[in-house]
Amino acid sequence: MELTRRSLLLGSSAGAALVLASPVLTRLASARGLLTERTLDQVVKAGLDAAKKAGATYADVRIVRRRWESIAARENHISDVSARDSYGVGVRVIAGGAWGFSATAKVTPADAARVARVAVEIAKANAKVVKRPVTLAPEPVHVDVWQTPLTRDPFKIPLEDKAELLLAINAAAMKVSGVKFVRSGVDASSEWKLFASSEGAYLEQEIVRIDPGYAATAVDSSKGEFASRAHEIQPMQAGWEYVADSTMLADAPRIAEEAVEKLKAAPVVPGKKDLVLVPSHLWLTIHESIGHPTELDRALGYEANFAGTSFATVDKLGKLAFAAPHINVYADKTKPGGLATCGYDDDGVATQKWDIIKDGRFVGYQTTREQAGWIGEQRSRGTCYGEDFASFPFQRMPNVSLAPGAKDLALGDLISATDDGVLIAGAGSWSIDHQRYNFQFGGQTFHEIKKGKVTRMLRDVAYQSNTLKFWHACDLLGGPRSWRWGGAMHDGKGEPSQSNAVSHGCVPARFRKIDVLNTDTRSKP
Amino acid sequence: MDARAARKQLDKILALARSLAKGAEVHAALTDTRDANTRFARSELTSNGDVEQTRLELRLAFGQRQASISTNQLDEPSLRAAIERVARMARLAPEDPERQPVLGAQKYVAVKAGFDRPTAALGAPARATAASAAIKAGYTDALEVAGFYQHTAGSVSVATSAGLFAHHASTAASFSTTCRTADASGSGWAGAWSTKASTIDAAAIARIAADKARRSAKARSLAPGKYTVVLEPAAVGELLGFLTSSMDRRSADEGRSYFSKAGGGTRLGEKILTDPITLTSDPADPDLPTAPFTDEGLPLTRAAWIDRGVVRNLACSRFWARQQKLTPLGQPAAWRLGGGDAGSVDDLLVGVKRGVLITRFWYTRWVDPRTLLVTGLTRDGVFLIEDGKVTAPVNNFRFNESPLVMLGKADALTRQTWQMADGMLVPALRTRDFNLASVSDAV
Numbered sequence: 001m002e003l004t005r006r007s008l009l010l011g012s013s014a015g016a017a018l019v020l021a022s023p024v025l026t027r028l029a030s031a032r033g034l035l036t037e038r039t040l041d042q043v044v045k046a047g048l049d050a051a052k053k054a055g056a057t058y059a060d061v062r063i064v065r066r067r068w069e070s071i072a073a074r075e076n077h078i079s080d081v082s083a084r085d086s087y088g089v090g091v092r093v094i095a096g097g098a099w100g101f102s103a104t105a106k107v108t109p110a111d112a113a114r115v116a117r118v119a120v121e122i123a124k125a126n127a128k129v130v131k132r133p134v135t136l137a138p139e140p141v142h143v144d145v146w147q148t149p150l151t152r153d154p155f156k157i158p159l160e161d162k163a164e165l166l167l168a169i170n171a172a173a174m175k176v177s178g179v180k181f182v183r184s185g186v187d188a189s190s191e192w193k194l195f196a197s198s199e200g201a202y203l204e205q206e207i208v209r210i211d212p213g214y215a216a217t218a219v220d221s222s223k224g225e226f227a228s229r230a231h232e233i234q235p236m237q238a239g240w241e242y243v244a245d246s247t248m249l250a251d252a253p254r255i256a257e258e259a260v261e262k263l264k265a266a267p268v269v270p271g272k273k274d275l276v277l278v279p280s281h282l283w284l285t286i287h288e289s290i291g292h293p294t295e296l297d298r299a300l301g302y303e304a305n306f307a308g309t310s311f312a313t314v315d316k317l318g319k320l321a322f323a324a325p326h327i328n329v330y331a332d333k334t335k336p337g338g339l340a341t342c343g344y345d346d347d348g349v350a351t352q353k354w355d356i357i358k359d360g361r362f363v364g365y366q367t368t369r370e371q372a373g374w375i376g377e378q379r380s381r382g383t384c385y386g387e388d389f390a391s392f393p394f395q396r397m398p399n400v401s402l403a404p405g406a407k408d409l410a411l412g413d414l415i416s417a418t419d420d421g422v423l424i425a426g427a428g429s430w431s432i433d434h435q436r437y438n439f440q441f442g443g444q445t446f447h448e449i450k451k452g453k454v455t456r457m458l459r460d461v462a463y464q465s466n467t468l469k470f471w472h473a474c475d476l477l478g479g480p481r482s483w484r485w486g487g488a489m490h491d492g493k494g495e496p497s498q499s500n501a502v503s504h505g506c507v508p509a510r511f512r513k514i515d516v517l518n519t520d521t522r523s524k525p
Numbered sequence: 526m527d528a529r530a531a532r533k534q535l536d537k538i539l540a541l542a543r544s545l546a547k548g549a550e551v552h553a554a555l556t557d558t559r560d561a562n563t564r565f566a567r568s569e570l571t572s573n574g575d576v577e578q579t580r581l582e583l584r585l586a587f588g589q590r591q592a593s594i595s596t597n598q599l600d601e602p603s604l605r606a607a608i609e610r611v612a613r614m615a616r617l618a619p620e621d622p623e624r625q626p627v628l629g630a631q632k633y634v635a636v637k638a639g640f641d642r643p644t645a646a647l648g649a650p651a652r653a654t655a656a657s658a659a660i661k662a663g664y665t666d667a668l669e670v671a672g673f674y675q676h677t678a679g680s681v682s683v684a685t686s687a688g689l690f691a692h693h694a695s696t697a698a699s700f701s702t703t704c705r706t707a708d709a710s711g712s713g714w715a716g717a718w719s720t721k722a723s724t725i726d727a728a729a730i731a732r733i734a735a736d737k738a739r740r741s742a743k744a745r746s747l748a749p750g751k752y753t754v755v756l757e758p759a760a761v762g763e764l765l766g767f768l769t770s771s772m773d774r775r776s777a778d779e780g781r782s783y784f785s786k787a788g789g790g791t792r793l794g795e796k797i798l799t800d801p802i803t804l805t806s807d808p809a810d811p812d813l814p815t816a817p818f819t820d821e822g823l824p825l826t827r828a829a830w831i832d833r834g835v836v837r838n839l840a841c842s843r844f845w846a847r848q849q850k851l852t853p854l855g856q857p858a859a860w861r862l863g864g865g866d867a868g869s870v871d872d873l874l875v876g877v878k879r880g881v882l883i884t885r886f887w888y889t890r891w892v893d894p895r896t897l898l899v900t901g902l903t904r905d906g907v908f909l910i911e912d913g914k915v916t917a918p919v920n921n922f923r924f925n926e927s928p929l930v931m932l933g934k935a936d937a938l939t940r941q942t943w944q945m946a947d948g949m950l951v952p953a954l955r956t957r958d959f960n961l962a963s964v965s966d967a968v
Contacts, residue, residue, distance in 0.1 A: 081592040081618040083610065088578075088597065103576045105597045118575065122649045126563075126570045129657055159617045167619070181779065221780040224787030226895070302566040304671035305703040305714075308887070308904075308967070390560075390576040431888040431923070433902045435967035438923050440900050442892060462892060462900075464923065464963055495564055495673040496574070517962075519892045519925070 044196040046109035047091045047116045052198060054120035056093035056100075058136060060197040061116075062346065063089045063107060064389040065190075069155055072185035073166040075174060080185070081159065088389035091116040095123035097133025103390040137372035137380050139349045141200040146343025148208040149336055150239030154188035157240045162186055165249065166214075172252035173216045178260035184214030186243060187489070193346075201348035209339055209501055211235035211489050212243050214252075218259040227262035227459070230444055231255050232280035232426045235489045235501065237339050258445060258457075265459035267520060268446065272513040274421035275463060276414050281443050282402070283486025283504035284427045289467040290322075290329050291400040291504065293436035294356050295493075296365040300374065306495045308434025311467070312362055314375055320362040323471035328403035329357040331366060333382060338399035339487045339501035340385075346393035349382035356400060368395045387498040394494060399487075401505035405477030411508040414476050421449040422461060422516060427486075429462060440464045442519070460520040470511060478507030526557040526579070528692040531682035534599075539684055541604060542585065546612035551686040552584040552627045554820065558679035559645070563652035566671035568660045570653060585611050586627070589620035623844040627685035628822045636693065639814035644696035644722040645678035651722075652676075659702050659731035666739050670731065672702035676722055683822040693816035698722035699946070702731045703905060704738035705968075711744075711918070712968050713737025714885055714905030716759065718944045720814060737884060737906040740918060744968070747909060747919035753880035754959040755873045755910065756931070760903075761862065761954055762945035763886045767899050768928040769804070769860050772830055774839035778849065783897050783929070784839060796834045798932045801864035804831040806857035812942070813950050819855035828854065833864070859948035865938025873937050873955040880910040881919065881961065897927040902965050921968070922961035931956050 044061045051059035065087045072080040089112050090103035100123025102115040170182040191207040215230035231251060236242050277285065292298065293310040301309055312320065323329070333341055333351035344350055347369040356364045367377060368384040386393030415423065426444025433439070446461040447454045465473075487503035526534075535553050542551045561575040584593040585608075592614035596607045652674045663670035680694040701716030715733035717725045756764075777784035777791040784792045807827040808817040817825050821843070829837045838854060846853040867873055874882070884906030892898040903922050908915045931954070939952040 077622055078619040079621060079623065081614050082594065083592075083614065084595040085607075086597055098570070099572055101572065101574050103574070105578050122573055122575065125649045125653050126573065129570055129653065129660075131569045132567075159614060163619050181781070217781055219780040221785075221789055222787065224780070224785060224895075226781040226785075300567065301669055301671060301705065302571060304566060304669070304705055304712075305564075305673055305701060309705075309709075311966070390574070390578065392572045392574050394572065429890050429892045429900060431890045431900045431902065433921065433923070433965040433967035434887050434904050437967050438902065438921075438963060438965035440923060440925075460893070466966065496560070496562060496675060515963075517925070519898060521893070521896050521898055521925075521927070 040194055042109045043089060043107055043112045044194065047089065047112035048196065048198050050113035050116035051091060051093045051120055054117050056095045056120050056198070058094040058198055059116065060092050060195060060348065061089060061112060062193055062195050062386065062389060064193040066388050067155065067190040068187060070185065070187045071159065071162045071166065072183065073170050074183050075170055075181060078163050086388050089115065090386065090389045091119045092393065093119045093123050094134050095120045096127025098123045098126040098130040099134060100126065101392045134370055135373055136369040137378060139347070139369060139380060142344060142348060142350055143202045144343060145204045147206045148237050150208055150241065152240035152244065154208065154210050154240045155190065169214055169249050169252045172249065173256035176253060176256035176260060178218045178263070179216050179256045180219040181217040182214060187211040195344065195346065195348055197348050203344045203348060205343055207237060207342055208239060209235060209237050209489065210239065210242055212246070212248060214248070216256040216259040218263050220263050225263050227259055229255055229259035229262060230426060232444065234280065234486050235339060236337055236485060236487070237341055238337060261457050262459055265457040268422065268458040268461045268516060268518050270516055270518045273516045274418050275511045275514050276418055276421055276423045276449060276508060277511065278411060278425045278508045279484035279486055279506045280426050281424045282506045282509060284430055285441055286400060286402055286504045286506055287488065287502065288430060288432040288439055289436060289470065290356065291397045293467070294365055295395055295397065296367050296371045296375065297395045299365065303493065307493050311435050311437055316362055317365065317375065318361070318363055321360055322357050322362040322468065323360045324474050325360040326405065326477065327357055327360050327471060327474060328355070329400060330355050330403060331364065331381065331398040331400050333398040335399065337485055338503040339489065340397065340399045340503060345382040345384045346386050347380060347384040349380045349384065351382045354381060366395060366398060371395060385500055387500065391498050396493065396500040397491060397502045399503045399505065402507060404480040404483050404507045408479035408481065409476065410478060410482055414478065414508050414510050415449055415454060416452040417476060418449045418510060419451055422458060423447040423449055423454060424461065437466050439467065460518050462517045462519050464515045464517060470514065473512045473514060474509050475512055476510035478509065482507045526555070526680045526682070527694070531555055531680060531692050532690055535682060535684035538581065538583070538604060539686055542583065542608050543686065545605065545608045546585055548587060549612060549615065550586040550627045553684050554582045555682045556580045556679065558677060560677045561647065562673065562675040563649065563656050564673050565656045565660060568663060568670045570656055573649060573652070575649065583607060583611055585615045586624060587615055589622060589624050590618045591615050591621060591624050592618050625843040627687050628689045629687040630689055631691065631818070631822060631824050633691060633817040633824050634809050634826055636809045636814045636817050638811065639720060640694040641696045641721040644676055644698050647676050647722055655700065655727035658728040662728050662731035663704050663735050666735055667707050668704040668735055668738050669707065670702060670704050672700070674700045674727070681816055683818065685822065689822045691818045691822045696720055698725055700725045700727050700730055702734040704731070704734040706738055706742045710968055711738045711742030712905045713741055718946060741906050742918065744918040744920050745909065749922060749961050749963050751958045751960050753877055753955065753957040755870065755877065755880060755882045755953065755955045757870065757884050757953050758943040758945050758951045759885035760883050761951040762947065762949035763889055764899060764928045764931050765860065765862060765949060765951060766947055767891070767897055771897060772839050774841040774851065775845040777839055783895060784836065791839065792836050793839065795836055797836055797929060798831060798834040799935055800834050801938065802831060802834055802932050802935065803829065803864045805829050805861050805863065806859060807861070808857065810859065810861060810950070813859045813944055813948065815858035815948065823853060823855045825855050825857055828857070859950065861942060861950040862952060863942065865940050865952045865954065867937050867939045870939060870953045873939065873953060874910050874915065875913045877910045877913055877955070882908040882910055882915055892925060897929050898925060899927060900925050904967065921965040923963045923965055924960055925962045926960045930958065934958055
């Protein structure tokens with residue numbers, strides 16, 4: 001946390017409770033000059049006071065401004081230049097043991113007070129049928145500022161510079177014979193929020209994320225064949241420096257050539273094969289098969305109508321052999337770069353790092369203040385999140401990462417050790433059942449491994465497995481130097497669906513004798 | 526927001542844009558929404574929301590240079606800031622040779638009954654009552670009940686500096702319930718979507734879900750393979766979406782779509798599905814009225830996409846239409862799959878020697894765009910059909926199958942269609958050789 005929380009508190013110290021009834025609120029500032037507008041103090045106060053007066057036993061006010069800026073290109077021209085802003089205030093309350101929530105895009109003291117009263121009304125209506133009153137696990141009262149460490153604010157990079165990069169990538173890719181189409185783009189997003197609770201928490205945060213990418217498409221019209229190859233660059237919590245320092249442009253000819261190569265690649269022969277999965281691919285398998293099943297609300301049935309439940313039920317906590325004994329997986333909302341990293345969650349809980357799988361055993365869930373008590377834990381893991389001011393905050397996935405192996409192995413060592421396998425890079429098709437057992441994944445590129453060597457490109461590959469079987473079939477892990485982030489900007493959960501950005505760090509890993517399919521149905525009867 | 530209020534606000538925005546960004550072509554869209562919901566799980570109410578918001582999307586162009594901005598802050602200082610910002614962006618943007626001039630005034634078909642006042646007026650107590658009725662329906666069988674009730678009301682209005690004005694107001698309501706047996710060996714789902722909340726019977730939906738949960742408990746093990754399947758409407762709608770989203774003229778012409786022909790050209794005019802199957806869209810469909818215009822303001826009218834199995838139309842952007850000397854055709858907001866004459870879902874079971882009845886699909890994703898191959902899973906009610914009757918619950922499956930196979934091998938569809946998620950009016954249907962690729966242990 002010390003690495004990322006560049007906070008400077010004026011006139012207060014972290015942990016000191018604020019008396020929100022006081023007309024003069026503590027001012028917050030930070031190294032980058034993030035500073036709550038003085039008028040917002042009044043909005044916060046009006047919301048909390050109105051909630052309390054209407055009968056709330058707990059209330060929090062979140063003022064959230066989200067900004068997106070996107071630029072996209074296809075072939076030789078810019079196809080989209082757009083910006084999107086969302087701003088408003090949401091008030092969440094507990095009254096009579098039930099939640100109530102309401103929000104408005106009008107950020108004034110009067111509107112905050114109005115929605116606070118609506119939230120309490122809703123809570124009281126629901127309280128009549130609530131069987132298990134909401135209780136919140138205790139948390140020290142935090143007063144702080146947190147922001148993404150970055151050197152180049154992507155919102156201040158001239159549009160011309162962004163356009164120039166994309167057009168250069170497209171031009172380099174289009175030079176490759178057989179490539180007919182290229183799409184590229186960069187999305188920058190900022191999530192600024194002020195959280196204040198009736199307990200005295202007062203937190204201002206700004207999270208900046210960047211999502212660059214491109215894909216080349218090769219077409220062989222005579223045969224009616226086409227194939228696309230996307231670059232494996234991952235979205236990150238970072239500034240423009242991440243894009244500027246990347247090899248996106250330099251890689252364009254190779255990415256384009258691989259799109260063409262995919263057209264001519266050998267069809268995979270289905271069967272049981274060893275898989276060597278690199279981080280640009282494996283993060284997504286971790287996300288689906290470990291990240292989602294260890295969400296406590298899901299395990300208890302709170303997502304049964306949509307996202308589903310989980311095989312990792314509460315009775316299995318501390319007991320279930322989830323993976324081979326050398327596998328360690330942890331949640332971490334503190335490491336810089338991770339998309340879900342921040343200082344505090346939307347319950348006002350300081351973010352943490354904890355074990356999910358320790359020596360192969362299932363040992364930890366993702367929780368919120370409401371949920372911690374459900375499994376007898378004393379403190380929330382700090383994973384509460386609402387997508388924007390209008391979204392009810394609930395349990396969302398932290399960065400869930402695979403720890404490196406003990407030996408200093410590189411990807412090459414895993415390949416050398418493999419007799420008959422497939423090397424898979426990048427994310428392709430993905431799907432998993434609603435209890436997180438059966439999954440199927442594709443990828444961007446597939447290469448045959450024979451007798452320790454990469455021999456040729458394959459196509460039409462997908463693998464199908466069962467979560468527990470798969471993680472027990474993992475026998476080799478890359479070492480600490482091979483650890484990389486992967487991630488998704490838009491992980492969906494909840495009704496109405498909310499989007500959460502989340503990263504998964506991992507190393508290359510080998511999985512023994514996994515079912516590999518050929519997905520080209522035209523070649524079969 | 527009614528048409529008059531929308532027009533007044535858009536006129537003000539267009540005037541402000543003209544004064545702050547001289548010489549710009551302007552396209553403005555206002556979306557005004559109230560979105561309210563109640564969730565329930567573990568047989569009690571959990572969370573809820575009720576949010577009203579108006580969002581403006583403003584697109585400015587100077588010649589071929591263009592940019593857009595979207596904001597929910599509509600007071601005058603915020604509007605000025607947004608216009609100035611998007612004008613700066615547009616002036617800096619490289620030229621987009623594909624940009625089309627904004628549309629002038631258009632004629633739209635009249636769409637009736639898209640907006641239902643009682644639905645727009647619903648509140649938290651009505652939602653709590655419906656959710657409680659669903660929870661009560663599960664009590665008798667000691668089931669855990671979860672679900673979601675959502676209703677929205679709002680309007681979309683589009684105006685341009687060339688004189689276009691379009692307005693459409695709508696309401697929508699949806700209710701879905703999942704019941705699970707206490708021993709977690711059975712799960713059932715049911716749901717309904719409508720423009721009118723009054724047509725949704727929460728307790729009836731919950732009873733179907735409860736019945737399925739009870740009947741699906743302790744499922745028998747069934748091996749993967751190719752089966753004759755009877756797909757309920759939710760399953761049909763989910764898979765159909767992959768076909769409708771692929772019906773694009775440009776990607777077909779560019780050789781990167783199922784609708785491209787080897788050697789060049791498209792599959793327009795080709796028979797790709799069995800005879801009775803017809804895929805149409807009509808914004809004025811009384812069963813699912815939708816906006817008679819696209820985001821750009823391009824009119825949408827009744828269109829036949831697949832007529833008795835033959836591909837008749839592919840969506841075509843204004844740019845591509847100009848390029849290829851075609852008529853633009855917008856992607857509709859709602860689709861109707863028709864052509865069936867079976868009286869009921871039970872009628873589809875008749876004659877099935879051995880097959881599988883599927884309630885709905887989950888986590889469907891593209892596998893191969895060349896064949897429209899999709900993967901996904903069954904959930905919340907899968908049953909064995911033997912000699913025309915449902916005989917036992919069976920395990921869930923992963924499937925790898927294409928909507929082209931679902932519809933290409935369909936031999937019976939119900940006459941009735943049901944509104945499902947994402948603007949789908951679909952029947953239940955029976956099809957064969959459906960690839961249930963592997964077993965899922967999920968319940």
